[in-house]
Amino acid sequence: MRKKVVSAAQAIALLRDGDTLCCSGFGANGVPVELILALEKRFLDTAAPRDLTLLFGGGPGDSAQGGANRLAHTGLIKRAVGGHYGMLPQLGKLALSNQIEAYNLPLGVISHMYRDIACGLPGTVSKVGLGTFVDPRLEGGKIGSKTTEDLVSVVSLGGEELLFYKAIPISVAFIRATSADAEGNLTLEREVLTQDVLAIATATKNSGGLVIAQVERIVERGSLNPRHVKVPGILVDCVVLAQPENHLQNLGGGYNPAFSAEVRVPLDALEPMPLDERKVIARRAAFELKPNAVVNLGIGMPEGVAAVANEEKILKFMTLTAEPGVIGGMPASGLYFGAATNPDAVIDMNQQFDFYDGGGLDLACLGLAECDPSGSINVSRFGPKLAGAGGFINITQNSRTVVFVGTFTAGGLKVALQDGQVRILQEGRAHKFVQHIEQVTFSGPYAAKAGKTVLYVTERCVFKLTAQGLELIEVAPGIDIERDILAHMDFKPIINHPQAMDARIFAPEVMRLNDTLLSISLVDRMQFDTKQGIAYYNFQGLKVHSLKDVQDIAQAARDLCEPLGKKIAVVVNYDNFQIDEAVVDDYAAMVKVLSDAYYTDVSRYTTSAFMRLKLGEALEQRGLAAHIYETPQEARSTAHKT
Known part of the structure; x- marks a missing residue:
């Protein structure tokens, strides 16, 4: 031998x-x-x-x-x-x-x-x-x-x-x-x-x-x-x-035993990101995280999503992955990208791509460099700079949902976050939303034809991919659409009725995503019993913190009621329901609009005397029946009489 x-x-x-x-x-x-x-x-x-x-x-x-x-x-x-x-x-x-x-x-x-x-x-x-x-x-x-x-x-x-x-x-x-x-x-x-x-x-x-x-x-x-x-x-x-x-573990130097699964370290010790435009973008992207989801986070700006998830204490409810084969834990950033702290498993890269290419990813969050009117993205080549595609094409073509993240412009952008508002102090020299991109790393038309859910998240607004191209769907507080968005795009996106981005994104305190993530989806909370002809809204434990929460409830109700083609009786469970004082009036106004359009009668109940008083007063001011029952039996009995 x-x-x-x-x-x-x-x-x-x-x-x-x-x-x-x-x-x-x-x-x-x-x-x-x-x-x-x-x-x-x-x-x-x-x-x-x-x-x-x-x-x-x-x-x-x-x-x-x-x-x-x-x-x-x-x-x-x-x-x-x-x-x-x-x-x-x-x-x-x-x-x-x-x-x-x-x-x-x-x-x-x-x-x-x-x-x-x-x-x-x-x-x-x-x-x-x-x-x-x-x-x-x-x-x-x-x-x-x-x-x-x-x-x-x-x-x-x-x-x-x-x-x-x-x-x-x-x-x-x-x-x-x-x-x-x-x-x-x-x-x-x-x-x-x-x-x-x-x-x-x-x-x-x-x-x-x-x-x-x-x-x-x-x-x-x-x-x-x-x-x-x-x-x-x-x-x-x-x-x-x-x-x-x-033979260093990483070209950056040193040896991290948590990367090689020799030890596990407490993630609570990791410092949260400072509140700036990068964190704003990562926070908005984090709203797309779902319980039990398998997620891929790309290099650069997407790395912040892991930091936000860790700060919000929701990492344990999902599995973050990276293409070289790490599954679970918290993906590393910068020069250490590809490693993970406290991974659950490390498999070969080709096996990871078996999983990715077969549609195993629920969500992918990747960088946004150039975007054209069709929603196509370039992250691979820019004049004298060759980045290459890496795993970007595999991941974006096969993930169920894709979220692209990046600042709205590049090169010298300066942003201030004050009192929950976004102010552009200095605009970036380079436009990212351009008429023609240098190279197609992600095909918007290919994704749209496949019916893929695709979002484009920046510090000042959010777009989504439609069959007709990009649509502006959310705008940050303090941002003027004409001055701060359209003036710095080489094309005009579709604009219908953009909503305000969630106010929690721009506040210094944690967003309480833990509560949002673990709450029952509105679709599951709102059901119509065809035999009884009554809709049951289970708002038990639901937390309403923002105007967007109110708007989401309204949309879910419209989605349930409009196809029925007639007005219906509704029974609402308000046990352990929580609502911020700032949006009580908005909530009551929303209930008034829905009641006029879709309901013959609404019966409400909760064991909380405080909630019966608080919500009852708000409804009464809107000319709605203010009585809220204490038991579900009383509420259902009234609904059946109707």
């Missing part, structure tokens, strides 16, 4: 001109730095190997000079095929300047491609990418005029239009683990993610390639628990023991 534990230089000496190199690493997490540096050194010293194809998924870099950015040398790289370039700006520069051939494909497609290469298939078939810049009828994922070969084509299978992504056999793989024995068996106990190291190793081995693993420590043969071995030694050709400084 040949010796598998070798030096980095010995392993790198095996690479040849024209090889296809696959490099693991998700952003700054789990990057095989020792191997990358050794390859760069060999090339700078000997000008070999040359003309490599670099295949990667999550952009193994630090958005500056680290990680695979060290491979961005003309002559070393001939072609790059990657999912996310935002952490690899040096490689992006080579691509945009046509010094190399380059492609940007969806991260989930690349992740699945590893498995398909391992199976010996000619490529990967997926609906992901249809209608976006990776669709060959648009750009085919190509970057720059030097890139001419078609890697993506349109096919039809089972009567469904799909995209076919050509397989890329792998010559050499750089992967990373924590421990290895002399036979090359690998465990990942101190790693943030398992990434796709098994799929990459299998794909490389079955392509006739070479698998090189960087590890933190070498252990005795037979000492690894076989159930903890992630990559078996039969798939590994070389093991390189890294220098400690080249």
Whole structure:
């Protein structure tokens, strides 16, 4: 048996001109730095190997000079095929300047491609990418005029239009683990993610390639628990023991045991976000969270939604996830994106995308960079900056609900929040709502045709996607539609009857989302008994804090009553009902409008003498029957007489 534990230089000496190199690493997490540096050194010293194809998924870099950015040398790289370039700006520069051939494909497609290469298939078939810049009828994922070969084509299978992504056999793989024995068996106990190291190793081995693993420590043969071995030694050709400084958990430095599930830490200790425009946006997006929902949060602005959910004590009622495979806990932000504090599980990235692509996500919250009148979004390319799509296309095309978040304008925007009002002190230099976006990362028409729920949340307003394009549905207090919204858009959205954004979003205290999240939905609270001809409204435990709450109740009542085509009797349960003093008059006015339009009679009851008095007075002032019964039997008896 040949010796598998070798030096980095010995392993790198095996690479040849024209090889296809696959490099693991998700952003700054789990990057095989020792191997990358050794390859760069060999090339700078000997000008070999040359003309490599670099295949990667999550952009193994630090958005500056680290990680695979060290491979961005003309002559070393001939072609790059990657999912996310935002952490690899040096490689992006080579691509945009046509010094190399380059492609940007969806991260989930690349992740699945590893498995398909391992199976010996000619490529990967997926609906992901249809209608976006990776669709060959648009750009085919190509970057720059030097890139001419078609890697993506349109096919039809089972009567469904799909995209076919050509397989890329792998010559050499750089992967990373924590421990290895002399036979090359690998465990990942101190790693943030398992990434796709098994799929990459299998794909490389079955392509006739070479698998090189960087590890933190070498252990005795037979000492690894076989159930903890992630990559078996039969798939590994070389093991390189890294220098400690080249095997950091994250390129940002240090080691966080909560990221690797070594310990669990109290989340209560995390500081809440300051009340600014970022928190306003995150708060409004958090209103879309639902109990038991499975949620994906993107990098950047969406990270604030996790912070708000933690502050509002609602994290435990849902499951937050990130595309590299973390499930549960609180997703990390910034350079640590991809990790999670206190995760419930960490699975391979390709398995996570199985779940995502199959429709497993209830809600996805992602960034908003450019948006056109049709609701299409660009987050992947901006002139001289190449961000790449990452998992954005997989996630937005397949999540049941999508919420895009971002400031209304960019570049110098200054916002003040005073007395529950939003004031624009200085407008951003760049418009985000433009007539034409530079690249289609999310197709509004494709989503609208599929009937997807899509919202666009900013600090001053909210839009939703309709079949006709963007509709303005909410406006922040203090914002003038003409002055602060339309004047800074390159197109006019649909405007019908926009409502005020919830006042709680702009107040310094917590929003009590816990109460809102756990309350029974209004649809379930309001039911019509066809046999008795009576509607029953169960408002027990309902909390009405804002005008929007009042408006939501009114809309739910209209949705129930209008299809009936006749006036009906209603019985309302007000036990443990709570209403803020500021909206009592609004509530009573709403009841008056509904009563005139839809009800023959309304019988109300509650065991609370205070509520009978408080609500009774408000109803009496509106000329409505003010008597509120103490028991449901009395109320139902009156309704039946009617």
